[in-house]
Amino acid sequence: MSYQHKDIEQKWQDFWAKNATFKTGEDTSKPKFYALDMFPFPSGQGLHVGHPEGYTATDIVSRMKRSQGFNVLHPMGFDAFGLPTEQYAMKTGRFPADITKENVANFRKQMQTLGLSYDWDREVNTTDPKYYKWTQWIFEQLYKKGLAYEDKIMVNWAPDLMGGTVVANEEVIDGKTERGGFPVYRVPMRQWVLKITAYADRLIDDLEGLDWPESIKEQQRNWIGRSIGASVFFDVENAQDKIEVFTTRPDTLFGASYVVLSPEHALVDQIATDDNKDAIEAYRKEIASKSDLERTDLNKDKSGIFTGAYAINPVNGEKLPIWIADYVLASYGTGAIMAVPAHDTRDFEFAEKFDLTIKPVIEGGTNEEAYTGDGTHINSGFLDGMDKATAIATMIDWLEEHDRGHKQVNFRLRDWIFSRQRYWGEPIPVIHWEDGESTLVPEDQLPLELPYMEDIKPSGNGESPLANATEWLAVEDENGRKGLRETNTMPQWAGSSWYFLRYIDPTNDDAIAAPEKLNYWGNVDLYIGGQEHAVLHLLYARFWHKFLYDLGVVPTSEPFQKLVNQGMILGENHEKMSKSKGNVVNPDDIVNEYGADTLRMYEMFMGPLEQSIAWSEDGLSGSRRWLDRVWRMIVDEDGHLNANITTENDGTLTKSYHQTVKKVTNDFEGLRFNTAISQLMVFVNDAYKAEKLPLEYIKGFVQLLAPVAPHMGEELWQILGGTDTIAFVAWPTYDESQLVENEVEVVLQVNGKVRSKITVAADIAGDELEKLALADEAIQKQVADLTVRKVINIKGKLINIVAN
RNA sequence: GCCGUUGUGGCGGAAUUGGCAGACGCGCUGGACUCAAAAUCCAGUUCCUUCACGGGAGUGUGGGUUCGACCCCCACCGACGGCACCA
Numbered sequence A: 001m002s003y004q005h006k007d008i009e010q011k012w013q014d015f016w017a018k019n020a021t022f023k024t025g026e027d028t029s030k031p032k033f034y035a036l037d038m039f040p041f042p043s044g045q046g047l048h049v050g051h052p053e054g055y056t057a058t059d060i061v062s063r064m065k066r067s068q069g070f071n072v073l074h075p076m077g078f079d080a081f082g083l084p085t086e087q088y089a090m091k092t093g094r095f096p097a098d099i100t101k102e103n104v105a106n107f108r109k110q111m112q113t114l115g116l117s118y119d120w121d122r123e124v125n126t127t128d129p130k131y132y133k134w135t136q137w138i139f140e141q142l143y144k145k146g147l148a149y150e151d152k153i154m155v156n157w158a159p160d161l162m163g164g165t166v167v168a169n170e171e172v173i174d175g176k177t178e179r180g181g182f183p184v185y186r187v188p189m190r191q192w193v194l195k196i197t198a199y200a201d202r203l204i205d206d207l208e209g210l211d212w213p214e215s216i217k218e219q220q221r222n223w224i225g226r227s228i229g230a231s232v233f234f235d236v237e238n239a240q241d242k243i244e245v246f247t248t249r250p251d252t253l254f255g256a257s258y259v260v261l262s263p264e265h266a267l268v269d270q271i272a273t274d275d276n277k278d279a280i281e282a283y284r285k286e287i288a289s290k291s292d293l294e295r296t297d298l299n300k301d302k303s304g305i306f307t308g309a310y311a312i313n314p315v316n317g318e319k320l321p322i323w324i325a326d327y328v329l330a331s332y333g334t335g336a337i338m339a340v341p342a343h344d345t346r347d348f349e350f351a352e353k354f355d356l357t358i359k360p361v362i363e364g365g366t367n368e369e370a371y372t373g374d375g376t377h378i379n380s381g382f383l384d385g386m387d388k389a390t391a392i393a394t395m396i397d398w399l400e401e402h403d404r405g406h407k408q409v410n411f412r413l414r415d416w417i418f419s420r421q422r423y424w425g426e427p428i429p430v431i432h433w434e435d436g437e438s439t440l441v442p443e444d445q446l447p448l449e450l451p452y453m454e455d456i457k458p459s460g461n462g463e464s465p466l467a468n469a470t471e472w473l474a475v476e477d478e479n480g481r482k483g484l485r486e487t488n489t490m491p492q493w494a495g496s497s498w499y500f501l502r503y504i505d506p507t508n509d510d511a512i513a514a515p516e517k518l519n520y521w522g523n524v525d526l527y528i529g530g531q532e533h534a535v536l537h538l539l540y541a542r543f544w545h546k547f548l549y550d551l552g553v554v555p556t557s558e559p560f561q562k563l564v565n566q567g568m569i570l571g572e573n574h575e576k577m578s579k580s581k582g583n584v585v586n587p588d589d590i591v592n593e594y595g596a597d598t599l600r601m602y603e604m605f606m607g608p609l610e611q612s613i614a615w616s617e618d619g620l621s622g623s624r625r626w627l628d629r630v631w632r633m634i635v636d637e638d639g640h641l642n643a644n645i646t647t648e649n650d651g652t653l654t655k656s657y658h659q660t661v662k663k664v665t666n667d668f669e670g671l672r673f674n675t676a677i678s679q680l681m682v683f684v685n686d687a688y689k690a691e692k693l694p695l696e697y698i699k700g701f702v703q704l705l706a707p708v709a710p711h712m713g714e715e716l717w718q719i720l721g722g723t724d725t726i727a728f729v730a731w732p733t734y735d736e737s738q739l740v741e742n743e744v745e746v747v748l749q750v751n752g753k754v755r756s757k758i759t760v761a762a763d764i765a766g767d768e769l770e771k772l773a774l775a776d777e778a779i780q781k782q783v784a785d786l787t788v789r790k791v792i793n794i795k796g797k798l799i800n801i802v803a804n
Numbered sequence B: 001g002c003c004g005u006u007g008u009g010g011c012g013g014a015a016u017u018g019g020c021a022g023a024c025g026c027g028c029u030g031g032a033c034u035c036a037a038a039a040u041c042c043a044g045u046u047c048c049u050u051c052a053c054g055g056g057a058g059u060g061u062g063g064g065u066u067c068g069a070c071c072c073c074c075a076c077c078g079a080c081g082g083c084a085c086c087a
Helices: A005-018 A051-067 A083-092 A096-113 A129-144 A196-209 A214-224 A250-255 A274-288 A345-354 A388-401 A515-521 A536-551 A587-593 A596-605 A617-634 A654-669 A673-689 A695-705 A710-719 A766-775 A777-783
Strands: A032-037 A071-073 A148-158 A165-167 A185-194 A226-236 A242-247 A258-261 A304-312 A319-325 A336-339 A405-411 A430-433 A438-440 A474-476 A482-485 A526-529 A563-565 A743-750 A753-761 A788-794 A798-803
Touching: A005 A096, A005 A596, A005 A710, A032 A051, A032 A515, A051 A071, A051 A526, A051 A596, A051 A654, A083 A096, A096 A587, A129 A148, A129 A438, A129 A536, A196 A214, A196 A226, A196 A405, A196 A536, A214 A536, A226 A250, A226 A388, A242 A250, A242 A258, A242 A336, A250 A388, A258 A304, A274 A304, A336 A345, A388 A405, A587 A596, A596 A617, A596 A673, A596 A710, A617 A673, A617 A695, A617 A710, A654 A673, A654 A695, A673 A695, A695 A710, A743 A766, A743 A777, A753 A766, A753 A777, A766 A777, A766 A788, A766 A798, A777 A798
Parallel strands: A032 A071, A032 A526, A258 A319, A526 A563, A743 A798
Antiparallel strands: A148 A165, A148 A185, A226 A242, A226 A304, A226 A405, A258 A336, A304 A319, A430 A438, A430 A482, A474 A482, A743 A753, A788 A798
């Protein structure tokens, strides 16, 4: 009887569900392992063929760890708030919660057909009030610590997205919204903001100890963008004002030839001379109408205007003209710079265009371009003769001594804009009272539930649709004081910033999770997901986790010890899968036609987990053929155990078996699933050549296969005589002594080229081996006319004869 | 422009610490089985040259270190990803 994937997969999925096979063990005397997948947004499209790749990887490790005696926490949930559902709801006139429910049910069903060993009793859903009660609770703790505040700030306003909404910096790509590609403008607006910058140093420094891909760490470092330099204070001529600038090159202060303020800088109006004010106003108007895209990418040409005022260089008293220019950003540093055109590319361009002084203070440059490298300082008073590092340190000392500046660290990272003008998100639990006070919704009244609304169209004035929920909106306290609820909701990143903690104790109504459970499960041992979350989700989750650590809620300062990014699965034409290209593969179709085991096996075998690889229908069917081959190796035509599987062991498979156990175990541990599977194939090839198959080896082999192909694994285990699930059968072990050979093949080289091979006893003496090598016929031929200069002997492997 | 990742047969990929390049799979070729085909099983398959034995070349390119380099060093080229007027 051939392998019938539909019957067998259904049979074991039912068995696992009925017996709660994958319920998380809680016997704390056992070691733990927490294997986590990035939970998906349950879109209407259903599962993509890329999802099962990461899911299968954590599933294989989870299954192996269970067999190795670990308590395994391997949960799944849904990141279900978000814009696509809200847009779809408006289009169809339906309610977002209903759509979400359907999509989640579909996703769950699809995941179950893949045979993933999740503990479904621990499923979390960010839109469940019992869940977002704790998202709101965390927000309230942030508020109490002064880390959540309201501010009128320049935000990324996308008037064409959802009837007008604000997006985070991270959601702006090339001056357009990440979703939909709408233009983004910078306008001031009242927003909730989380002070992630308070954690900037720790977010950079703690990357050090994490087992994460270097590229992700680097992206986070770039995103946080720490730069170390100095603040320098410039007096303004004939005025009380001081201009504070930030520079990473205080050593070039003697070369400063002008000062630039960003057009939005607060001092501009005070210092500008009357005859320049009209021109300044015109310039500002011109800039305000530009989107970010036009201000940066589209316009590399420098623009600016003179204010009429002068600053005094603190180190030499020189008079420097003060300009405004949009190449200086209000949002970075102090929004003001000292310009050193001789040693800064941007200042150089500006100075060339407006004919400003260019004064070199470091040797080594030309007149053609700014010289930004190291060199000996000149024209720099007490810095003359020093190199860059020494000059920087010396100048900072001088500034501090004379009270003209100090060492300063700046970050590119901005505080996290935490409000969205949308309906489908967690309500921010704040009430604005008529007397001007704002208070939190008391903790014992959480969750503050999202009200049901017939119509969730945007209010049109930039406020969230919740502004129209009149009944929900109005509150009155015990003294009759009237107030209005905050109408902004949280961004999608809120719920995903802590969900991994909730799996630990998903139904706890009194806390995020019980402290003893948090202590037991600690941080996530293995976290697998897509690279697209490199800075967004992973940075926010680290920030919240560190905050919770400071509060004493969690025992670790980092949430994810080991992180792996699975690569993308591309279409058969090596392009990203997309409907418009018509190269999308639907996992449901594959499961139907080939079975979930084949899909799992193929996705693991196609290449390294981290690498992006093109889909191949041929490769897929090859995987199915191999599983059939395995089946035929063990099961005869009548569905019974093959007659050549016996308890006798003639030893022919011993070495191959022990090698296979060793390699597969190590490779699963190291997430090298493709090479683990190739070793399973090697064993099967060997087994087909053997006359008798020792039962013990076949059982071990099935155990090694089961994490990859769990349904087939269970079925074969049963045919081999197993009476219960294979999930907890102790993992096979190997015997190192079975791997050593008493005869080895030694490669013979002449001048580094392989000329012959001989088989010798493994413990042969070195000089005897060399004698044998030189006596070899092929070697004799090669060295006949040469003088042997040297013989290199790598024990048990290789002899290299150097001759000329 | 800067940073990171990466480059190996017709294709996906493998190669522990610097020691037989191409494991395993796909594809292709041949054989067995079959009336025949499919499926299956077995064998072969880097390129050039040779009837063959054999010889030569070969891991993006050019150089270097070494008895020996896919692996280490220098320079360059291509692909992918990120950042980008961040002072």
